[in-house]
Amino acid sequence: MIKNLFNRMEFLIGIVILILIVVMAFGSASFFTVQNLMYQLDAYSGDIIFAMGLLVVLIAGGIDISFMATASASVYIAAKLSLIYHIENPILALACISVSAIAFGLINAFFIYNMKMVSIIVTISMQSVIFGLLMYFTDGRLIYDLPEWWVEPTNLYTFGSSGNLYSITVPIMVLALCIALTIFILNKTSLGKQVYALGGNQEAAHRIGINVGVLHYFAYGYMGFMAGIAGFVQSYRNSEINPSALVGKELDILAAVVLGGASLTGGKGSVIGTILGISLIAIIKNGLNLAGVSSYSFDIIIGLCILVAITITHIHERKKKLS
Amino acid sequence: MLNTKKIDPAMRNLFLLWFAVIAFFTYMKGGEFLSEQTFQSIAFVMPELGLLTLAMFAPLLSGGFNLAIIVIANVTSLFGIAVFHIFQVSEMSIGMQGLMIAVVFVASLLIAMLCGLIIGFMVSYVGAHPILVTLGMMTLLKGVGIIATSGRAVSGVPDVLKFFGNSTIWAIPVPLFIFVGIAILLHLFMTRTTYGRYIYLIGSNINAVYFSGINTKRVVMFIYILSSALATVAGYLMMARFNSSRVGYGDAYLLLTVLIAILGGTDPNGGFGKVSTIAVALLVLQTISTGLNIMGTSQYLSMAMWGLVLLGAMSFKYIKDHYKKKMYVKKAAKATNNDN
Numbered sequence: 001m002i003k004n005l006f007n008r009m010e011f012l013i014g015i016v017i018l019i020l021i022v023v024m025a026f027g028s029a030s031f032f033t034v035q036n037l038m039y040q041l042d043a044y045s046g047d048i049i050f051a052m053g054l055l056v057v058l059i060a061g062g063i064d065i066s067f068m069a070t071a072s073a074s075v076y077i078a079a080k081l082s083l084i085y086h087i088e089n090p091i092l093a094l095a096c097i098s099v100s101a102i103a104f105g106l107i108n109a110f111f112i113y114n115m116k117m118v119s120i121i122v123t124i125s126m127q128s129v130i131f132g133l134l135m136y137f138t139d140g141r142l143i144y145d146l147p148e149w150w151v152e153p154t155n156l157y158t159f160g161s162s163g164n165l166y167s168i169t170v171p172i173m174v175l176a177l178c179i180a181l182t183i184f185i186l187n188k189t190s191l192g193k194q195v196y197a198l199g200g201n202q203e204a205a206h207r208i209g210i211n212v213g214v215l216h217y218f219a220y221g222y223m224g225f226m227a228g229i230a231g232f233v234q235s236y237r238n239s240e241i242n243p244s245a246l247v248g249k250e251l252d253i254l255a256a257v258v259l260g261g262a263s264l265t266g267g268k269g270s271v272i273g274t275i276l277g278i279s280l281i282a283i284i285k286n287g288l289n290l291a292g293v294s295s296y297s298f299d300i301i302i303g304l305c306i307l308v309a310i311t312i313t314h315i316h317e318r319k320k321k322l323s
Numbered sequence: 324m325l326n327t328k329k330i331d332p333a334m335r336n337l338f339l340l341w342f343a344v345i346a347f348f349t350y351m352k353g354g355e356f357l358s359e360q361t362f363q364s365i366a367f368v369m370p371e372l373g374l375l376t377l378a379m380f381a382p383l384l385s386g387g388f389n390l391a392i393i394v395i396a397n398v399t400s401l402f403g404i405a406v407f408h409i410f411q412v413s414e415m416s417i418g419m420q421g422l423m424i425a426v427v428f429v430a431s432l433l434i435a436m437l438c439g440l441i442i443g444f445m446v447s448y449v450g451a452h453p454i455l456v457t458l459g460m461m462t463l464l465k466g467v468g469i470i471a472t473s474g475r476a477v478s479g480v481p482d483v484l485k486f487f488g489n490s491t492i493w494a495i496p497v498p499l500f501i502f503v504g505i506a507i508l509l510h511l512f513m514t515r516t517t518y519g520r521y522i523y524l525i526g527s528n529i530n531a532v533y534f535s536g537i538n539t540k541r542v543v544m545f546i547y548i549l550s551s552a553l554a555t556v557a558g559y560l561m562m563a564r565f566n567s568s569r570v571g572y573g574d575a576y577l578l579l580t581v582l583i584a585i586l587g588g589t590d591p592n593g594g595f596g597k598v599s600t601i602a603v604a605l606l607v608l609q610t611i612s613t614g615l616n617i618m619g620t621s622q623y624l625s626m627a628m629w630g631l632v633l634l635g636a637m638s639f640k641y642i643k644d645h646y647k648k649k650m651y652v653k654k655a656a657k658a659t660n661n662d663n
Contacts, residue, residue: 313451
């Protein structure tokens with residue numbers, strides 16, 4: 001049992017995170033506080049939601065590079081439409097975001113499944129198409145005059161004593177819902193199990209009667225949906241929409257999901273691991289910030305983390321195979 | 324291979340496409356497009372993109388991918404420019420400059436090959452996915468480059484090196500000579516040497532190659548070393564042309580390298596592809612790009628267009644292959660029916 005635990009990537013990362021937290025709590029008084037925790041959760045809510053979508057695609061054995069472009073475009077479209085037609089209804093706007101984001105995801109799935117193309121090439125192309133058209137039609141103009149509900153910071157729940165009030169913000173709430181939904185789909189439904197089966201071995205999944213096509217559409221559609229939601233959360237936090245703010249950060253999310261134990265060959269990965277992966281990078285960044293280290297060094301540390309993490313995972317796997 | 328009289332249909336189609344592209348832009352823009360200056364600018368920009376494409380081509384051929392080529396090009400040229408500054412190479416005599424540049428270039432190549440060695444080791448011996456390994460390497464090198472320069476461009480290239488980026492011999496740009504030379508060498512290597520053939524075989528079925536007694540791990544390491552070395556040459560050409568270097572120069576080339584390789588007939592699943600058709604695909608693409616520039620098309624619109632072209636080209640190929648397969652099945656069915 002204990003040996004099993006040691007063989008899990010999630011466990012290893014958890015230990016590393018614990019060590020880092022202890023070290024940093026001693027180093028900086030402001031690190032180990034509920035305030036900082038809530039602030040970081042709010043700040044990384046978008047990233048984790050993106051990661052939830054990417055996790056599903058990775059488990060299904062694919063990869064997606066286009067999700068940041070999807071997020072930017074779908075949020076921009078929804079905002080423009082609600083400004084033009086004076087839509088004040090949040091549900092309508094959110095539906096518009098979801099529909100356009102899911103549509104982008106389904107286009108990816110069409111090329112990957114029906115046209116039998118390599119997923120990384122399809123999604124790199126889609127990123128260029130979506131982002132290129134978005135920037136061409138908008139000239140990179142920001143949207144500031146968003147409807148009030150879109151930008152108004154709302155605290156859904158406040159707790160703590162009168163001196164230290166902590167509040168659950170909208171991004172944290174949305175984040176919790178997205179995590180719960182992903183855990184539910186992956187662990188409690190047959191759809192989730194089929195996604196794992198598809199990533200493990202597509203041919204075998206097909207032969208035991210799984211509808212491989214539907215699963216592809218589901219995985220990339222879900223990625224699109226999560227991207228749309230995450231894009232909304234980002235725009236809500238910044239109270240503006242910047243079409244070029246997100247694109248270029250895809251690989252950071254990919255790195256975090258992979259750190260959390262997902263594999264590019266598919267069939268592997270968990271929500272907990274993904275959250276730990278993002279946390280690890282967030283804690284390192286936060287700690288370095290508090291310690292006053294230049295933000296230029298983040299890339300080096302993240303790069304090293306990826307290389308070390310994949311080495312450890314593969315050595316583990318080899319040991320498992322041998323024993 | 325020996326039947327040289329027959330022209331490869333893929334090659335013929337690409338040449339036809341090239342003429343169509345030239346005709347289109349000439350129709351749109353007339354003499355402004357169809358001028359010596361246009362073709363010279365095509366010839367100046369093409370080599371660096373071409374070398375990066377070849378750097379992407381080798382891993383693609385083996386069924387892999389290399390996200391790190393552009394960063395490797397940036398970082399090695401930054402290293403070169405830093406050394407030039409430290410030793411004040413620009414102030415030396417021409418002979419000394421040449422010598423120093425040669426030495427520094429070899430050192431840059433060695434650095435790049437070390438990166439390639441690490442990538443190859445992680446891919447073959449550790450068994451990690453090439454996209455992940457090169458992603459890690461890319462992030463790491465980007466960080467190193469940004470720390471060293473604070474993200475700024477560093478300028479000041481010695482005159483001798485500028486010659487390689489900006490001069491012409493008999494109206495043909497020097498970079499083009501370098502590219503054509505390297506492309507021919509690579510073509511010969513891929514087609515005439517056993518190691519080159521191994522790369523193709525590995526892309527088709529790595530297990531079969533392994534069980535026929537070939538050290539596949541060493542070949543995979545070699546592929547990434549070769550890829551990094553080609554990227555370094557591209558980096559030096561870019562540095563020579565811009566008279567400066569920066570992390571982020573050529574970021575937009577990543578999609579284009581994949582696009583050219585695939586238009587040039589490379590199978591992204593590995594195993595198929597030729598240097599010669601890639602060179603022609605490169606010519607077509609660079610002509611389109613220069614033409615769009617002359618027409619004043621927004622860079623974002625062309626970015627979207629490249630994506631569409633890549634998706635369209637691959638869909639076309641899939642549908643064509645699918646149709647062909649169906650035809651064969653029909654023919655075979657007919658033949659068996661007739662036999663009965």
